[in-house]
Amino acid sequence: MHLCRIIAGLDKAMFLFSAKAMYPSTSLARVVLKKGKTQIFRDGSPMVYSGAVDRIIGRPPPKTGDVVLVADGSEKPIGWGLYNSVSMFCVRLMQLEEEAKRDPTSALNMGRLLEERISSAVDLRRSLGLPSTNTNAYRLINSEGDRLSGLIVDIFADVAVIASSAAWVEKYSQEIQFLVNKVSDVNHIKWRSSTDILKEEGLDISEQKEHAPSSHPGTVKVMENGIVYIVSMEGQKTGFYADQRESRNFVSTLSKDKRVLDLCCYSGGFALSAAKGGANNVIGIDSSGSALDLANENILLNKLNAERISFLKEDATAFMKGAISRNEVWDLVILDPPKLAPRKKVLQSASGMYRNLNALAMQVVKRGGLLMTCSCSGAMTQSGLFLKTIQGAASMAGRKVTVLRQAGAACDHPIDPAYPEGQYLSNYLLRVM
Template sequence: MLRTQLSACLSKSVSSLSPTASTLEDVASNHRGLARVVLKKGKAQILKDGNPMVYSGAVDRVKGRPAPKTGDVVLVSDGSEKPIGWGLYNSVSMFCVRLMQLEEEVRRDPSCTLNMEKLLEKRFSAAIDLRRSLGLPSSDTNAYRLINSEGDRLSGLIVDVFGEVAVIASSAAWVEKYRPQIESVVSKVAGVRHTWWRSSVDILKEEGLEVSHEKEQGQPPFTQKVKVVENGVYYLVSPEGQKTGFYADQRENRRLISSLSKDKRVLDLCCYTGGFSLGALVGGAHHVTGVDSSMSAIELANENTHLNNLDHERISFVKEDVTEFMKRALLRNEEWDVVILDPPKLAPRKKVLHSACGMYRNLNSLAMQVTRRGGLLMTCSCSGAMTQSRLFLPTLQGAASMSGRRIAVLRQAGAGCDHPIDPSYPKGEYLTNILLRVS
């Protein structure tokens, strides 16, 4: 068991920075070479409440000789220079420090203070315990999220487990610095035999790092597809696909679609590799049509159909732009009983939110028109800016007006329970999933 292995690692790990005292005040006095980030007055409370991000605009001064470098451990102090926590420094990012531990935590358990290796082991152990309590992995689901960034108190790090493969997604400079330690801890997770590292190149540029793609980092291409099971349905996952290769965040929403699809005609728009489509077919759908603009996704969706020995006459996948597909369907007066619309991220930044609202409105207007009156539309947004703005529902109402339909909200949901969100950092919330009756 990983917990036993990690406990052994914790007892063996020794760091030159490990404190001999139980408060950060004492640590500061014992390690005078440690740099200190001093906040402006009035900027400490949000961090004490749990938000891990120290914005550069909240910093009054940085004390230390030599000055800290990106990835270095630093103390964070309030305006009176009283330490409130410690974290990892970034000299160029808008996130000057990502807090790892607060003063109160150090008092309760000083074993990990200023020691990232030990802290990683402790946070992973807690994450594993949480997933076990949620029943993950299980005999009918072995695809799940193990580490969800701020939700598991490791900001900038995501780890998705797909059977024997763990995909590690990095979007912070500290994650790149501690890559060997992270890979070592992940490799000890029960059942994991392979790890695959994915650096978010564009985000890391904002962190001050020029990181090449995986193939250029000495990591061989992951040519094999990984077989996973979710809700009893088998899928082939390509770790080099979109995001980490599979949208485990929609697992509970796919289960719902499966339960609603018996004897229904189902349309899955932006179907990717067939997650919702196969769930609907297994749930007894009369016929399922999946549409996606990516040929590689469509090919994998067809492979997944073969993998489950499903009736090919009851499912078809179409490579086409979903907007064009829906316009053509309207010309044919074609409608479906259940429609799923799960487009890619249309608002990657808050500054494009206005234009993204227009795109979401247009897509959903068409989706409502191809949903038979009295039918169901499950519509999604994976754009954090949209979800956090709470503009998605008003946008859907605008789409209903545009399409001449009325809608009723039956259910609002987000990502699965293995994607925890820290309420002190609401920017971690990104997925909105709304089930509508269209009339």
């Protein structure tokens, strides 16, 4: 018994020595987790939600953006992260203790950690062949997938668009812009703050100091799979949906001699790919006039025959109903609607909208033809209900479907399996009978 006490005392002393060596600042607050809540974060989940927190030790209490230690119930640190006093995510874990031991230079050092993570993201994209001679539009940093939760960086030729959706990103904006600006071929930076999400983080962007304005004009010319696009710096999301790059390329291989319909086409990504793939006739439908201005400009940039590809400003549902009344069908239909389920609480109503849209889309596909149907709603993808919704649409339309291909976002959009909430895009290729 006496020997056990000595060993236990030595273990405790070694822990205290290790913790002080790794995290020497005694002024740091500790966010102590509830019993039974530690393992999910040890396994790599980066988002410490407030319901997992038992208590916070530190006087004065930490402020939003402060570095804090995250500890188990015995107050032993398991890692460190960035605190938020308002968000449902109390801490965004940046580094676990084991990682800090392997690389103590980045422990509690956000500048060093940012440099390492951004460099790692660059190396990953280079290993994936990005950029290349025929593609210079890609995602450089994909939030949790690149272990920088709340930070998105898309590269469009020589422009980096930085999308911020976390308070810590705004706090370290200068450091982030400096490091991104060092990436090869980047000459301009456009900063885009997600105002609504940041309000949930306790930030009112209107009260924040403005970021340095971009020196680049409002549009940039990019290339993807050998197709040229005009990207608007004020367009949807970061301006271009690089996540569908691999699926757009796949569509080009399916399109030769086909009649193709691209619904919710935005600036014409799938439609242009179909035309480049040799489609006989392509029509793109979207309700946004500004998006279709870009799409029509893209026809000219790619020197495509305007008699074989065109765009029409119309609501997708209204267009499909009109086509059904005319008995008009296509060999290949792409349906890529905007996010219909931004949150889980609207998933049921969104499922109905997805079902109705897909039922109409199936009716404008020639029997034996193909439908590529998509959902960019994380709530839908993570629920696993999208395929069931598609099956319900088939029953509604009186059609039979088989799945030929299932895909998600392109490979430059990595997903951390410890944070499956980062998975948002579903893409199914169906044969419709």
